[in-house]
Amino acid sequence: MxxxxxxxxxxxxxxxxxxxxxxxxxxxxxxxxxxxxxxxxxxxxxxxxxxxxxxxxxxxxxxxxxxxxSDYRVEAADSSESLPTLFVVDENWAGVATTSLRKLAHKASVELLGRHLMFWEYSEKFNGMV
CATH class of the missing domain: 1.10.210 (Uteroglobin)
Structure with a gap:
C-alpha cells in the first residue's frame, strides 16, 4: 500500500x-x-x-x-487590527507563514513551535505563549 x-x-x-x-x-x-x-x-x-x-x-x-x-485572510487581517492576535506556526511552515502573516496581519504576533500537535508535544511552552 x-x-x-x-x-x-x-x-x-x-x-x-x-x-x-x-x-x-x-x-x-x-x-x-x-x-x-x-x-x-x-x-x-x-x-x-x-x-x-x-x-x-x-x-x-x-x-x-x-x-x-477555507480562506480566512480577511478575518486574520481584521483580528490583528482589533485585538491582540497570536499565530503559533508549525516550524516547517516558518518561512512562508511568517512572511505571509507579517504582510497580512502585521500587528499580530507570530511564534514558531514544533509541528501540527505542538500544543500537545510542547504543552508548557505552548501554554506559556498563549
Whole structure:
C-alpha cells in the first residue's frame, strides 16, 4: 500500500478518508510523519489514532476538505487590527507563514513551535505563549 502522505490532498481524500480503514491508515501516517517532531511511543500513536477516530470518517473527510478550501485572510487581517492576535506556526511552515502573516496581519504576533500537535508535544511552552 502506498503512503497516504505521498499523495495529493485529493488522493488523500479519495483513497483514504472515505472509509474507516483508510481513515485509520491516514491518521497513523499523518501522526508519525507530520504531527509531531519526535518519534512517538507505540501507546502515544495508538492514543492519537483512537482520539482521531472518534470523528467518523465521513465527517473527518469533510473537515479535511473544509480546511483545504477555507480562506480566512480577511478575518486574520481584521483580528490583528482589533485585538491582540497570536499565530503559533508549525516550524516547517516558518518561512512562508511568517512572511505571509507579517504582510497580512502585521500587528499580530507570530511564534514558531514544533509541528501540527505542538500544543500537545510542547504543552508548557505552548501554554506559556498563549
Amino acid at each position: 502506498e503512503c497516504p502522505l505521498d499523495n495529493t490532498a485529493a488522493a488523500a481524500y479519495t483513497n483514504y478518508l472515505r472509509n474507516p480503514k483508510g481513515q485509520r491508515d491516514f491518521i497513523a501516517a499523518y501522526a508519525t510523519g507530520v504531527m509531531v517532531q519526535r518519534e512517538l511511543k507505540e501507546e502515544e500513536l495508538i492514543w492519537i489514532v483512537e482520539q482521531s477516530l472518534k470523528t467518523p470518517y465521513y465527517i473527518a473527510a469533510n473537515l479535511f476538505c473544509s480546511g483545504l478550501f
